[in-house]
Amino acid sequence: MTRNLDLDLIRTFVSVADSGSMTVAANRLHRTQGAVSQQIKRLEDGLACQLFIRKARKLELSREGEQLLAKARQMLQLNDDIWADMNAQSLQGVLRIGVPYDLVTPLAPAMKAFAEAHPRVELSLVCAASPELGDAVTSGRLDLSLVECVASEARGEVIRIEPLVWVSCRGSAAWQKRPLPLSMVDERCAFRPVVLGALASEDIAWRTVFESGNIEATAATVRAGLAITAWLASTVPPDLETIQPHAAGLPALPAFAICLRLPSTAQPSALAFARYVRESMSNNAGVPHSRLEKIA
Structure with a gap:
């Protein structure tokens, strides 16, 4: 039966x-x-x-x-994909998308492709730290979001996993200074407690050079040689360099997962957008493999 x-x-x-x-x-x-x-x-x-x-x-x-x-x-994904396919032509309204500051550029191809395929859907982008974005999806203030978390603690759908790396200006000796000068994007950033915890485990003193919600300002302090920071490997700008932790006397940092958060009753446009995110960002799609291999 x-x-x-x-x-x-x-x-x-x-x-x-x-x-x-x-x-x-x-x-x-x-x-x-x-x-x-x-x-x-x-x-x-x-x-x-x-x-x-x-x-x-x-x-x-x-x-x-x-x-x-x-x-x-x-x-559920197959069910949602079927509904998204069958309703693709009728998608409309506002789609509220959350994304951490450092993932705006990696998310851009998915947003562009979705906007071209579904011109009647208005995309509204909200940038914030991962904990805040996760809460916004739970409370219904966002329709979906990307969030970053330590890979071993990831919940929900993992889009991809990659290293969290130390980043410095080329030729800078900021990583040798004590207290270690740090430039962090936001005090609620998912990287911050991990970075500070790793430094504390090695008894490395640190000081904050700059904290802001503006990732470009953070990058500017690193480019000026005033501080180092920690970013996902795929988001490191080509004019900056990663620091090998053991050679520099810094603690190794754990891998981070980029997760897709959707409410269980997601609207059709959110389900459709999620498919574009998976296609463009899943499992190192678009990540410079040579950089990942070098760091690994």
């Missing part, structure tokens, strides 16, 4: 898995917590297994839940 999965239950399951909370998932899905809990129970009853385990104040996936999650994402 053929049995069909309820995609509404699957979408709720993925939302709870991503957030680790029935309450947060309920807010994202515009449902009550009780309704979300009932949907998870219906899915568990239908599959005859427990999908979540409660630990402290957070829900974690059971072994069966982990097995289901990857295929559940595939099901």
